[in-house]
Amino acid sequence: MEVRYYCDPETGLPHIYEHGVTEATMTEQRFPVGWDERRVKELIAELDSRTEEEWIAADEAAAQGDRDETVVTVPTTLLPEIRRLLAAHRTA
Secondary structure, eight states: OOOOOOBOTTTOOBTTTTTTOOOOOOSOOOOOTTOOHHHHHHHHHHHHTOOHHHHHHHHHHHHHTOTTOOOOOOOGGGHHHHHHHHHHHHHO
């Protein structure tokens, strides 16, 4: 589902503001195969209950999963050049 709405250029807020709209609902819910509303709510509850230490541990465990990759923080201005280098590396 794609939702489009006008944003007020002065406030940046969606057009629904100041028009008496108090709630927006979706009538159709779609879940990936094997998922349902109960499973989504359980996952959200689990993630919401995590401490900062648990989030860090999960990130570190995920980073250890593939020792052939690493995560590096770089200035955004370098991304075009990095992407060009990665593309050249993949085709080599």
